[in-house]
Amino acid sequence: MLGLSTIAKKVFGSTNDRKVKAVRPLIEKINGLEPAFAALSDDDIKARTRALQERARAGESLDDLLPEAFANCREAARRALGLRAFDTQLMGGIFLHQGNIAEMKTGEGKTLVATFPAYLNALSGKGVHIVTVNDYLARRDAEWMSKVYGALGLTTGVVVPQQPDAEKKVAYQCDVTYATNNELGFDYLRDNMRSELGQMYQRPHNFAIVDEVDSILIDEARTPLIISGPAQDRSQMYREIDLIVPGILPEHYTLDEKQRSVSFTDEGNDYIEQALSGRGLLPEGQSLYDPESVSLVHHTSQALKAHTLFAKDKDYIVRNDEVVLIDEFTGRMMTGRRLSDGLHQAIEAKEGVTIRPENVTLASVTFQNYFRLYAKLGGMTGTALTEADEFMEIYRLGVVEVPTNRPVQRQDEHDQVYRTAREKFEGVVKEIKVAHATGQPILVGTTSIEKSEALSTLLKAEGIAHNVLNARQHEQEAQIIADAGKLGAVTIATNMAGRGTDIQLGGNVELKVLEALAADPEANPDEVRARIEAEHADGKAQVLASGGLFVLATERHESRRIDNQLRGRSGRQGDPGRSSFFLSLDDDLMRIFGSERLDKVLSTLGMKEGEAIVHPWVNKSLERAQAKVEGRNFDIRKQLLKFDDVMNEQRKVIFGQRREIMEAQDLSEIVRDMRHQVIEDLVDDHMPPRSYPDQWDAEGLYAQTIAIVGVDVPVMTWAQEEGVDQEVMRERLEKASDDHMAEKEAAFGAQAIRSIEKQVLLQTIDAKWREHLVTLEHLRSVVGFRGYAQRDPLNEYKTEGFQLFERLLDGLRLDVTQKLGQIQPMTQDQQAQMIAQLRLQQAPAAEPAPIAEPAPADPAPQAVERATSSVVTGDATPRTGFVADGPRTWGTPTRNEPCPCGSGKKFKHCHGAH
Template sequence: MLGFGTIAKKVFGTPNDRQIKSARPIVEKVNALEAEFQALTDEGLIEKTKALSERAKAGEALDSLLPEAFANCREGARRALGLRAFDTQLMGGIFLHRGNIAEMKTGEGKTLVATFPAYLNALSGEGVHIVTVNDYLAKRDAEWMSKVYNALGMTCGVVYPQQPDEEKQAAYACDVTYATNNELGFDYLRDNMKSDLGQMYQRAHNFAIVDEVDSILIDEARTPLIISGPAQDRSELYQTIDKLIPELTEEHYTLDEKTKNATFTDEGNEFLEENLHVRGILPEEQSLYDPESTTIVHHVNQGLKAHKLFEKDKDYIVRDNEIVLIDEFTGRMMSGRRLSDGLHQAIEAKEGCDIQPENVTLASVTFQNYFRLYNKLGGMTGTALTEAEEFDEIYKLGVVEIPTNRPIARKDDHDQVFRTAREKFDGVVKSIKKANDKQQPVLVGTTSIEKSEFLSKLLDEAGIKHNVLNARQHEQEAQIVADAGKLGAVTIATNMAGRGTDIQLGGNVEMRVLQALAETPGADPEETRTRIEAEVAEEKEKVKEAGGLFVLATERHESRRIDNQLRGRSGRQGDPGRSSFFLSLEDDLMRIFGSERLDAVLSKLGMAEGEAIVHPWVNKSLERAQAKVEGRNFDIRKQLLKFDDVMNDQRKVIFSQRREVMESEDLAETVGDMRHEVIDDLVAQYMPPRSYADQWDTEGMYAATLERIGLDAPVMAWAGEEGVDDDVMRERLEAAADEFMAKKAVAFGTENMRNIEKQFLLQTIDEKWREHLLTLEHLRSVVGFRGYAQRDPLNEYKTEAFQLFEGMLDSLRTDVTKKLGQVRPMTPEEQEAMIAQFKAQQEALAADRSEVDSTPSAAGAFEPAEGFDENDPTAFAGVGRNDLCPCGSGKKFKHCHGKI
């Protein structure tokens, strides 16, 4: 018997069906306008853009402009690229414009889809950002799609790291700007560290379209973007602790692979305390449980994590004596990204790399809070439905599944589960060989570099020719992916999320043409293209006969989305294909999330060596395990966000205040109000309301006024006059302070004084915000323990963070007033003395250079210290790690006799 929900769906359709239905009339309107727009000249398309833009700026709703804008954009793309958008692509564009996520399968042309809503929303003149997962895709898409925007009379720019300032500002000023999520976030933080409006990059946050939206807004949202500066060098501590970790035994610690956490047992703490005393890291009288030991305990914990939870070639690789992290979701190297809280330094010590100093946070933002700045947000991906709840709850984004242009013809096999990893890989190699014998292209998905290289060895032994795509082959990725659909190709890929290059059966025409023209520069491009198109078409038919692309996954990921992304590489645009997952009970997901029951079932079934179990029930239980992991990860992200929201509210206040300061021409009134508030506080402190004159501390008040305002006021004389109370004192001090600052403004010149006020205010805001961020980090690390006292850590954090913020604003007023009170113009004599000192320094530098040049050899310039004996330990007493070594080598001590 059918349930009520099932009957309702049959009668009314699913919510997704209703959404699709609502967009069809709009698509029909766009199609009806096609002939009219085809009749326009190239100039006519540009004139149409100007007319639409004027209507948008005059206040006409974008929804009413949509049919004409989409028709104009479709015609522009047809002329510029030779691509006529399908109805399903227009539909994707409609839902992006409405602020939804358009789930579109691989090969449905998402790059072109983004141009429609981008063009429509750019008509308002406020700019549109298109967000990609890496710099290669940002540059490629901007170069490719700029032809469409240019044909329509719009500008298009691209933002990338280390870009010259003028170029970056010009890119942000364009109608449409392509950029990576990282660069957009960092530029937002950099803008809010600038001291001049003219140096800022970003305009208003109007509309953003996020490509690979699940990867950017979910997978990468776990780590905030941080701009930091160097702190003190602690290399020695990391290296000493690193030598201690291998001495630990399993009884000294416990690991939790689910949460990637490691903790010491009581035995471990005793062992550590004893050894840290011996090595001189922990003072003899100090225990690990003392508050003073917090830093050491923290670093020892990070050392344990580095050794036990981070694997080389899976979580990171060592390249050029540097630790480069690997993104677990895309398998890409994340150059420049570092783990925080000293964990990266612990891994550097473990691998014997140079240890970079830890950093202090100057500014930070999470992707969740950055992307929520936009007035409207849209996203595209092949896999979003599994995370629909999170998109809705955090970003208010709905997910709409767009139908494919042609029906999917791919066959998805049930999972095959083997007892051991060895049996599984034997099965994988047999399956690849079987497909390869009939020339069917195979794409093999693995979860780590280590496993991809292990499988590569097995295929070499079996004599199967193949390509490997992982973080080490990062540069050749587009070429490897483009060739993966050729007849007989076997490609091993660490991950297939957001590769940006389609796997086309028979090969990628564009890549083949570029390659051919690079090899023979004098060849005729048209002739070359025609020849290659014919070759690819012929090969494509052969591949189809062989069964299309066979996607074979060697493991399931924690996230179903990643599995679906891999699966979706096969069967694009109605092509035939097949997908299959090979698993074993030794896989991470199976091992961590309860394979005991499954192992017991397999034992009862009495499975033979090398035999696999294939059943829909197994698929269901695996999906449940994945759903549990995803749910837990969502809870972690939600909790992180709740804490970050507290900081985000404060960040918005500080950043908006900075902007107001930069936009103001005259801040005299603002700093005057600050000065008066400081005076209010002084009077309240030293002349409490409703107190008698003999209870006033006028001497303390005089000293505080001189220190905090720079004002030498006759406070004690005033206090002795008849009828003077706290209100009279406040008025007199305010009048005297205002007169004192007015005279200062005359001495400096009014314009100079306004500039000084602006710079002091900005510098002090930045200093205070940096200190506040550090305080919040420390508060966050300890507030979790309040849970043991039956108090909600989040509420505790909110309350204390608010108190800290109010305290920061009070000290901001005091510091600005104090700095402005102390600043004074230089006398002519002081100016002359400063110029003379500068000249003397320059002459001394020039003399030093000529002396160095005249020395016979660099080696002879250094001599051992008098009475130096390298066998005497006292010879190195008191030498700093960055001082020159007393042996006379000319090297720093840490690189010579102090090398650990």
């Protein structure tokens, strides 16, 4: 008997069907315009773009312009690339423009789809970002699609790491900008560490189209982007602690693979205490449970985690004296990323490579909060429906399944489950031999480098020629993928998710043509293409006859999306194909989630050696296990976002204040208000309201007034005068401070003092924000324990985070007032001497100050991700009467000279005393 929802779907269609049906009239309208646009000249197409831009500027909505814009774009793409977009591609473009995720199968042409909404939204003149998962795809797509945008009269830019500043700035000003998610996030953080508006790259965030949206907004959402600076070098401590780990026995710790966590037992704590004391790391008389031991306990736990949870050639590889992390979803090397909280250093100690210093956070943001900055967001992927709830809840993005241009002919076989890994791999090799004998191309999916190489060894023993694609061979990726659809090809690959390159049956024509022309530059391109296309047609016919691409997966992933992406490599554009998953009870997913029950079932059935169980129930059982894991990961990401939202509100305030300061020409009023607030607080502290004169601390107020405000006035005399109260004292101190600053303005000049005020404000905000981030990290790491006292950790974090932010603002006012109160004009002789010393040292002017190496990608929810970066911290060239960048620009002042910091003290009594 059919359920009510099933009957309703049959009558009314599913929600997805209704969305698809709703855009069909628009597609008919675009198709109706095709003959008129086909008749336009190349110049007319560009002229049509200019006309559409003028209409958009005049206030006409983009929805009204959509049919003409899409028709113009389709014609430009047909002429520039020889590709006429299918109706399903136009449909995908419409859904993207509407702020949805378009789920389109592999091979449906998502790269071309993005040009339609990108062109339409670029007409507003506010810029469009197209986001990809790696540099190779950003460059490839930008170069390929720039022909379309060029034909339409628009500019195209590409943003990649280590790009010259001038080049990157131009790229961001283009109509359409291709970039990786990491670089966009880091540039946002760098922009908000600049000291001048002219140094900023990004414009306000208008519209972004995210390719492989599930990979970027789901898989990578657990780890925030962090720009970091170097901390103290403690490499020797890591090595000493690593020497203790081999003596740790299984009874000394408990391991939870589901949660990816490990913790010491009581016996383990006793062992660690003895071992640390024996090596002199734990001072005599100090216990492991003392507050002073927190750091040692933390780093010992990280060393244990490095040895038990992180496996070489699966989670990371060692290359050129460096531990390089491997992305668990794509199998790619994540060069430049480092694990946080000393975990990366613990792995470096374990592997015996050079230990690089830890880092301190200078700025951070999660992808979730970065992409929510955009006024409108769209995304494309082959697999998003399984995460539709998360996309809607976090990003307000709907998921629409776009029909394929041709019906899918791929056959998805039921999983085959073996008792042991050995039996499974024997079955895999047997299956490969059978398919290979028919010439059918085979793509074998594995979950780690180790397993891909073990399988490669088995195939070599059987004499089967094959290619291996994993993090070690990533340079040959494009070539290996191009050949994977050839007759008789066998390709072993670690997670094929997000590779961004289609496997074409018979091989990739474009790559073959490029190779042939590179080998013989004198050859006629048209003749070469014609020859290769003829060879390809023959090869493709043979592959089609053999059954198309066979995807053979050797393990199920934690996420159904990754499995579906691997399956989706076969059966593109209506091609035949098949997919099959070979599993064993030794696989991680099977072992962690319910293999005991299955083992009993298999034993009851009396399965023989080498036999496999194949049944739809097994598939359903595994999908339920995967759904549980996905649900847990969603909870982790949601929790991370709730905590980050607290910081995000504060981040917006600080970044907004910085921008206002950079845009302002005159900050004297803000500085004066800060100074007056500080004076009010000082008076309240030393002359409390409703207190008697004999309770006042006039001497303390006098000392603080000199130290902080920089004015020497007879506070103690005033306090003894008849009729002087807190209000009178405050007014007199405010007037004295205003006069003091007016004298400074006369000495420095109005323009110079305005510049000084701006620099001091920016540098102080940055310093205070960095301190605040570290404090919030520490609060975050301990607030979870409040749960044991029946208090909600998130509420505790919000409350204390707000109090810390208020403290930041109070400290900001105090520091700015103190710095401006103490600066002194330098004499001409002092300026000349300092400039001469700088020239002698050949100090580079206005060089970016490096912000140390990267760090992170911890699978745990509190993990963070760092990257190498440079941040311009201000002009290092000394201005008249003001040293902008502190001690590194001072040269070597003599001991009795006035200190260049402007304190008025001799150098030997100020910075020279340190």
